[in-house]
Amino acid sequence: MAKNIAVIGDGESIKGFSAVGLDIFPCDDPAEAAKLLRRIADSDNYAVIYLTELVYNSAEKERGRYEDRMTPAIIPIPGVTGNSQTGRRRLSGFVEKAVGSDIIFNN
């Protein structure tokens, strides 16, 4: 089944994505964005949902519901405010979960 790709975040960071064919959901309030995430993730129309790091970090509870499903894949991306290493920490969390301790990112 064909699904789309969504981007949630502050308008400044994500407005460019609409030009290349992604659905954008500008939202400046993190709490509001968490609700938005839940709504569009439950609609099951999206295979991938990119969140800016700010939104990603504030929507922890909402994200948890989709962790063990194949779609949507919820992926953090850096916004205009710069990179806060959220993606790296997330990956390191996976390694820690699987191996027991982080053997990849501890350099």
Add this chain to the structure above:
Amino acid sequence: MAVMNVNPTRMQLSKLKKQLVTAVRGHKMLKDKRDELMRQFLELVRETRDLREQVERELLLCNDHFVNASAVMSKQALDGSLLSPKQQISVEVGSKNVMSVDIPQFETNTRTADKGDIFPYGFAFTSFELDDAVISLDRVLPDLIKLAQYEKSCELMSAEIEKTRRRVNSLEHVMIPRYQETIKYISMKLEENDRSSRTRLMKVKDMLLDKAHGYSEQYK
């Protein structure tokens, strides 16, 4: 390790022995599964880490381009140019089975085949900085989608590895020792019963012989 609460009978003993064999075989297989999953997972994580670093660098560049564009264009003009997109990306979601974990495979399709359709605006009233920004974003997009696929796979695989590891550990440190202990307990109990009935028989035999021939009187 606690012995299971079972009746010490031969039936139970042979049942437990069968269960122990199954548990040992299951433990070996799960251990192999865990090791192979771990190998593939670590490979994938390394790849994902490099891809993420690259994507983040490129996204940062895209943001720079957009900042440049917004410096030379008014906010209204910029937002207006991006307001009605021509292009639409759809993703075909397939799945691949890696050691019993279903990981996603994303195939992207664009609504229009024309590469130029990423510009939802006419070139007359927009700055070339905006073109740069949109082009750079378009370039990073395939990697961005690949990153989503990789990261989701990592997430699913790490959960499966954790589950398998728990199973392996519980078999290795709880189930198998418990079976072994119980089997030992039952066979010892059976031997004990055996011995006690044997001595009882000997005793009874003595008593009967004594009654018939009066041996105990003779040896006094």
